[in-house]
Amino acid sequence: MSTTRKRVYGYLAEFKSASALYKAAEKVRDAGFSKWDCHSPYPIHGLDSAMGLKRSILPWLVFFGGSTGTLTAFSLAYGTQVLLYPTVVQAKPVNIFTVPAFFPVMFELTILFSGFTVLFGLLALMKLPRFNHPLFASKQFHRATDDAFFIAIEARDPKFSPEATKALLENIGGTNIELVEEED
Amino acid sequence: MASHIVTSADIPAQGERLNSPLASKVKLISGATSLLLWLVSMFLLLGPNDTWAANYAYSWVFAVFFFFTLAVGGCFWTLLHNVSNSGWGTSVRRVMENLGSVYPFLFLFAFPLALPPVQKWLYEWMNIHREGLHDGAGLFDGFLGGFYGSTSLKEWLEAHHHGLLANKLWYMNLVAWYVRFAFYFVGLTLVIRGLRKLSVGQDSDPNPGTSRLFRARFHSTYTLIIFAITITFAGFDWLMALDFSWFSTMWGVYLFAGAALNSMAVIIITCALLQRGGNLKRVVTPEHYHIMGKLLFAFTVFWAYIAFSQFFLIWYANVTEETKYFLIRNTGGWNTAMMLLVLFHFVVPFVVLLQAWLKKKPMALTVLAVYTLVMHVFDHYLISIPERSISLMNLMPEKYAHVQTTIPNAFWGDILAFLTVGTGFLFFYLRALGQNNLYPNRDPRLLESANVSN
Numbered sequence: 284m285s286t287t288r289k290r291v292y293g294y295l296a297e298f299k300s301a302s303a304l305y306k307a308a309e310k311v312r313d314a315g316f317s318k319w320d321c322h323s324p325y326p327i328h329g330l331d332s333a334m335g336l337k338r339s340i341l342p343w344l345v346f347f348g349g350s351t352g353t354l355t356a357f358s359l360a361y362g363t364q365v366l367l368y369p370t371v372v373q374a375k376p377v378n379i380f381t382v383p384a385f386f387p388v389m390f391e392l393t394i395l396f397s398g399f400t401v402l403f404g405l406l407a408l409m410k411l412p413r414f415n416h417p418l419f420a421s422k423q424f425h426r427a428t429d430d431a432f433f434i435a436i437e438a439r440d441p442k443f444s445p446e447a448t449k450a451l452l453e454n455i456g457g458t459n460i461e462l463v464e465e466e467d
Numbered sequence: 468m469a470s471h472i473v474t475s476a477d478i479p480a481q482g483e484r485l486n487s488p489l490a491s492k493v494k495l496i497s498g499a500t501s502l503l504l505w506l507v508s509m510f511l512l513l514g515p516n517d518t519w520a521a522n523y524a525y526s527w528v529f530a531v532f533f534f535f536t537l538a539v540g541g542c543f544w545t546l547l548h549n550v551s552n553s554g555w556g557t558s559v560r561r562v563m564e565n566l567g568s569v570y571p572f573l574f575l576f577a578f579p580l581a582l583p584p585v586q587k588w589l590y591e592w593m594n595i596h597r598e599g600l601h602d603g604a605g606l607f608d609g610f611l612g613g614f615y616g617s618t619s620l621k622e623w624l625e626a627h628h629h630g631l632l633a634n635k636l637w638y639m640n641l642v643a644w645y646v647r648f649a650f651y652f653v654g655l656t657l658v659i660r661g662l663r664k665l666s667v668g669q670d671s672d673p674n675p676g677t678s679r680l681f682r683a684r685f686h687s688t689y690t691l692i693i694f695a696i697t698i699t700f701a702g703f704d705w706l707m708a709l710d711f712s713w714f715s716t717m718w719g720v721y722l723f724a725g726a727a728l729n730s731m732a733v734i735i736i737t738c739a740l741l742q743r744g745g746n747l748k749r750v751v752t753p754e755h756y757h758i759m760g761k762l763l764f765a766f767t768v769f770w771a772y773i774a775f776s777q778f779f780l781i782w783y784a785n786v787t788e789e790t791k792y793f794l795i796r797n798t799g800g801w802n803t804a805m806m807l808l809v810l811f812h813f814v815v816p817f818v819v820l821l822q823a824w825l826k827k828k829p830m831a832l833t834v835l836a837v838y839t840l841v842m843h844v845f846d847h848y849l850i851s852i853p854e855r856s857i858s859l860m861n862l863m864p865e866k867y868a869h870v871q872t873t874i875p876n877a878f879w880g881d882i883l884a885f886l887t888v889g890t891g892f893l894f895f896y897l898r899a900l901g902q903n904n905l906y907p908n909r910d911p912r913l914l915e916s917a918n919v920s921n
Contacts, residue, residue, distance in 0.1 A: 328920045338823070346821065373785050383779060 296457025348400025540730020541566025760826025
């Protein structure tokens with residue numbers, strides 16, 4: 284006899300093709316759910332708009348990350364080679380007009396900082412790395428990386444109800460509907 | 468997208484034509500204006516007044532090369548579209564082809580560059596060669612060296628202390644120059660006319676099939692080389708040779724970057740205006756503007772990358788012949804202009820084009836494309852015009868010895884030349900747009916393009 288307490292994560296429903304998933308996603312979006320996700324073995328064009336996803340704030344993070352890189356490189360180069368220890372190369376001026384000499388470094392650091400912001404910003408926004416995900420409790424979910432298309436609607440969603448949500452998933456063509464429970 | 472999938476039922480079987488009274492009116496006015504201004508220009512260039520001719524020759528080379536880059540860029544995008552087997556651009560391919568098809572007509576404006584009375588103001592090396600010819604030297608040296616004259620031109624040049632010209636003789640000689648001049652116009656003309664004919668033939672074919680697609684792809688491969696040779700060496704012969712002692716290995720790429728960037732700007736403007744006029748409604752979507760906007764962005768960065776590479780290497784290496792170009796442009800008012808160019812040709816459009824929403828809005832993108840074109844004018848003005856005062860100081864010392872960096876009032880000629888070539892370009896472009904369907908309505912990949920998402 285098991286005494287483990289379980290918590291409901293949500294419903295998982297399978298769809299038979301990418302286009303079925305696409306159409307189902309539009310209906311889930313129109314039903315007003317907010318905490319739900321699609322799982323597919325490969326990217327599907329236009330699925331983000333079918334899900335009604337807002338644009339990620341990642342580009343803005345990258346913009347400011349990149350700008351920080353530019354400014355860091357400029358300050359380092361200008362500070363060391365113009366202000367602290369003026370370095371005359373090929374009789375070039377040592378003032379603000381030396382800046383073309385710093386462009387390669389400014390460019391490199393812009394790319395470096397942007398790259399790091401993309402990587403770490405993405406991981407942070409996706410809340411990764413993590414050790415486990417409640418959906419892994421489902422026996423069929425591993426097929427999301429192979430040949431199956433899923434929609435998962437979380438129980439945390441304010442619109443979630445045990446019966447109505449299940450009925451919705453059935454109506455829009457979901458099969459193998461499963462109530463996923465995570466172990467507490 | 469996602470709201471409505473375009474199917475073959477949405478595409479009219481006979482395609483769409485440009486039936487705009489406004490377009491035909493503009494075409495007529497620009498054609499008439501160009502003809503009138505062309506006659507005035509020929510009078511200025513070839514007429515009796517040397518001062519006018521000398522100043523106007525530089526205005527002319529500036530205007531001709533500016534519109535040359537746009538037409539050549541149209542050829543480039545057509546070739547690239549075919550050779551990269553791309554599906555997204557089928558809806559806008561005809562616009563690219565029409566832009567490219569203006570190219571042959573630019574000969575009407577470029578031919579004065581091949582006339583000695585114009586060349587003598589622009590290309591000092593030709594004057595020296597002609598002087599040698601007059602002294603009885605040959606036309607060129609090579610395996611046919613000296614067949615024409617009594618002494619070798621190379622020896623003549625060396626005897627007259629033109630060591631640089633003697634070294635460059637294999638490339639810079641009058642025979643090779645005219646052969647190349649003919650090649651620029653024959654080569655790319657055959658390419659773009661052939662591709663356009665192939666594309667247009669499909670519009671009325673009851674069994675369109677895919678054979679034209681494969682043929683266009685095959686014939687776009689080796690012809691890309693013709694395109695590359697044309698823009699690179701036309702840039703060498705017409706612009707770099709304004710000062711024969713100057714050279715830059717980045718020159719061809721630099722001109723290409725501007726050409727690709729600004730012909731894309733013209734394509735964007737054309738698509739947006741055609742859609743405003745009620746054409747291309749079914750096949751061109753915000754997704755296309757997004758892609759074209761991304762290309763505009765990419766080439767803005769590419770232009771800056773190339774322009775900076777050219778400047779940086781020359782600036783650091785400090786070789787006398789190479790630095791001449793930037794020395795002239797870092798003197799007086801040109802210096803301010805060069806710094807403004809960095810700011811407004813790169814920094815401003817870079818930051819503005821970073822935003823995705825803007826690239827999906829046809830009118831917002833059009834405003835930016837017009838801005839890009841204005842900056843391209845600025846760029847080409849700084850390429851051609853600063854040479855004028857330097858050269859004319861040498862050619863007409865009695866008149867221009869006192870002039871430092873610019874010649875007063877000469878910019879009126881620049882405006883006139885720009886209007887002449889510009890209205891002519893507009894006329895031939897609108898004519899090309901009106902000749903055939905506005906998009907390849909029977910292309911097998913039209914629906915793929917119309918439903919593109921990125």
